[in-house]
Amino acid sequence: MKNRNVKFAVVGVAVVAAGFARLSQPSVVAAPNSQSAAKSTGVKKEKIVKVVRTEAQWKKLLTAAQFDVLRQEGTERAFTGDYHPRKETGVYNCAACGLSLYRSETQFDSGTGWPSFWKPIAGHVQETTDADGSRTEVKCARCDGHLGHVFTDGPKPTGLRYCMNAVAMKFVADKKTPAKK
Numbered sequence: 001m002k003n004r005n006v007k008f009a010v011v012g013v014a015v016v017a018a019g020f021a022r023l024s025q026p027s028v029v030a031a032p033n034s035q036s037a038a039k040s041t042g043v044k045k046e047k048i049v050k051v052v053r054t055e056a057q058w059k060k061l062l063t064a065a066q067f068d069v070l071r072q073e074g075t076e077r078a079f080t081g082d083y084h085p086r087k088e089t090g091v092y093n094c095a096a097c098g099l100s101l102y103r104s105e106t107q108f109d110s111g112t113g114w115p116s117f118w119k120p121i122a123g124h125v126q127e128t129t130d131a132d133g134s135r136t137e138v139k140c141a142r143c144d145g146h147l148g149h150v151f152t153d154g155p156k157p158t159g160l161r162y163c164m165n166a167v168a169m170k171f172v173a174d175k176k177t178p179a180k181k
């Protein structure tokens with residue numbers, strides 16, 4: 001008899017605890033399924049928080065040449081930008097939002113007059129097929145700024161050629177620490 005009472009008490013506590021858990025649950029926001037933006041292959045589990053600005057705001061922040069490429073999908077004239085591969089190592093960042101896009105080690109001289117890379121930093125660029133299906137556009141994954149296009153005539157190991165507009169990026173050498181003003 002005594003034993004059964006103890007059992008009942010334990011069950012009672014468990015029921016109360018379960019009830020409490022149920023009551024307190026609505027205050028916890030369920031994690032949304034954030035897989036929609038991710039591609040199925042080669043995506044790092046790094047979360048990129050989008051930078052969203054109006055076109056008017058971008059116009060103030062960017063130079064006319066940067067705005068033309070990044071926000072209006074323009075293309076700079078070949079051989080006019082900073083397209084040569086460098087001797088120093090570093091990273092090419094988005095000129096609009098600063099997200100790192102390409103490592104200098106992946107740059108090569110394609111002879112096109114545009115800075116060319118065989119691999120972006122994983123997850124930091126978005127690739128979408130142009131409306132007519134002829135080309136694949138490359139955008140910054142954080143601000144959606146237009147960077148250039150990717151083609152399949154690149155060198156090993158990927159065979160890809162990310163043909164970028166130099167004006168859409170800013171190079172930061174490895175040894176220099178980013179200015180902290």
Ligand SMILES: [Zn+2]
Binds near residue numbers: 094095097099140145
């Ligand atoms: Zn960006």
